[in-house]
Amino acid sequence: MRWLHEKDIENIAIGATVLGTGGGGDPYIGKMMALSAIKKFGPVQVVSVDELNENDWVLPASGMGSPSVLVEKIPSFEQLSAPLQAYEKACGKKTDVVMPIEVGGVNSLIPVAVAAMNRIPILDGDAMGRAFPEAQMVTFHLDGLKPKIVTIGDEQGNTVTIEPIDGFWSEKLARNITISMGGSSIVCDYGITGEQAQKSVIPGTLTLAQEIGALLSQTRTASTHPIEQMLRLLKGYRLFKGKATHIERGIQGGFTRGIAQFAGTDDFSQQACTLHFQNEHLLAELNGKPIAMTPDLIAVLDEETGMPITTEGLKYGARVVVVAFPAHEKWRSPIGIETAGPHYFQYPYDYQPLESLVKEHANK
Template sequence: MQQLSMVDIDNIAHGAGILGTGGGGDPYIGRMLLAEEYRRGSVATLMDPDEVADDDLVVASAFMGAPSVVMERIPSGDEAVEALRVLERHLGRTVTAIVPMECGGLNSMIPLLVAAKTGIPIVDADGMGRAFPELQMETFGVYGVSGSPIAICDDRGHSVLVDTGADNLSMERHARGVAIRMGGVAYIAEYPMSGSDLKRTAIPRTLTLARSLGKAVTQAKSSGRSPLQAVIDSCTTSIYGHARLLLEGKVVDVARATSGGFVRGTAEIRAFDDSRSVELSFQNEHLIAKEGDTVLAIVPDLISVLDTETGLAINTESLRFGQRVQVIGIATPSIMRTPEALDVFGPSAFGVEEPWVPLENILVAGAVHRDA
């Protein structure tokens, strides 16, 4: 186990923004809450998956709802801790380790905040390898772990327990309804599992990857190197295995609305010389990048939008006309590519008609392929 410094937290926040594929919430808010907790003397401890005992009780911690609402209703930081305590009381057991639901955006920061506040170690793993908009879209559930009972808390001290047994899709629907009634955002503790199940179903060492991504971008900027190439190099030497630039240009159009607890919409990115144009479709996170009728990348592979100058990620709720950006694709790890996984979070799960084709197998004229 290792204690994380605020430099580590900053790097994880930057890297998780990239892995968040436009969603998962803005990590800045969580980073500021963690900075305050660290000033009080608390520290988050990172635990390798191999250090988790088979009989440990591990619980996933996160926020759920529309990321744009979090920007309007800043949490105190206690909501996710209360969700954990509500679930512990219901189970009659003490949680021995926390795991992120996803490694993207704010949802990389919330479990770190819970770890710092409670002293419970956080496992270097997660259940999505990116960010997804729905709770059943986790490798924990794909490989047989029940998401419920789930504890849901808001910023007013209200809490709700939902138990749908092994039906994770129903858990998502009930929990989503509760989160909407709570104002569009809530904080959760879910997927209570044994250490053995965690090691069998989680995507390993994704917080370490996020930290490496953030550090690589920071070092590239300070040394005058390309932040984009640093991101691509970090991804291609990880279990993700492949990354590429899809388009560099400017944002020329954004259509976005919050409905059903999600931020949905499209964005158009046009090359600086007007020779190419890519449309991104998103539901909290980017789902598909298309140039005309040609698919450049598609869920569950990652699609992220980076600021051209800084290499930092731009969330879907922060996309604005005129931004100069780089659209990148990152391949998913093998655990997210099985038929069982694609049934849960492949294109059809989002109503996307195009079939999934692995990013590394998509050959498109104009899309820049930069493997390490």
């Protein structure tokens, strides 16, 4: 039996922000919500996917909307609780286990707070293995599961329950409701049985986030930079090193959208990198050519510390390292690429695996 304590939350917040590919919410806000809940209600038990019973009722809890708005509207305990209570009322089932819908600085930790408040366990796994901007971009959708019931709550005490016909309508309806709620909400959706979770959930992602956070926050004693240690752990690649020279960022359609441009330094001098994002980093171009693309993971790290920088936290002049990691195999399937590949976001590229793109650039 494993429990999450305060130090664990610190590390998960860091590691989840790396895996959150620039999105998934501000890690400081997520950390403070989870820490406050644990201090008030006690530590949270963690269960693995293998420990679930077939008939356990597993419910994801997450934040929806622009990360930029969430910084201004931090959810209260009441707002965090309301969607779960509304979901249980609508489906007539008691929640046995809470889970993250995605990995992200806020969205890995909102369910920790919800679990603490309701004194139920949290699942060590999620439905993305990273963060994605839209509600249907989950492994449940890839496996043919539908959300059926979605509950949405805001800081005013409003709670809305919808019954969408599929994940795409869930995204459309919940997004518009979230915009009406001021651009940020708490959501419960895709309630599933333990048996379904064992088939669809990407396992072990909370533990992985915790390992990454421990690696990046350790006292610097090793000769190898923590970024390089993390790349080994995640089988990732260093794509670029440079300085942020131009950032365009705005809230459109309930998302934080934009581009960030960088001028290369050191080994990458005379080179340029552009990142395209919609909450999350979705496309990286090196000298005008793609070097990493969704559904593979792209992250921006502080050059000195290795700490992750979110899309809303990136500032002009920041000195960064851009890294990327292969997506979970579920996302590299035809339906995974159709659901969250570059064409879905209207980028003019066919999906190519990260490994192929890096090799292609290296051979030029």
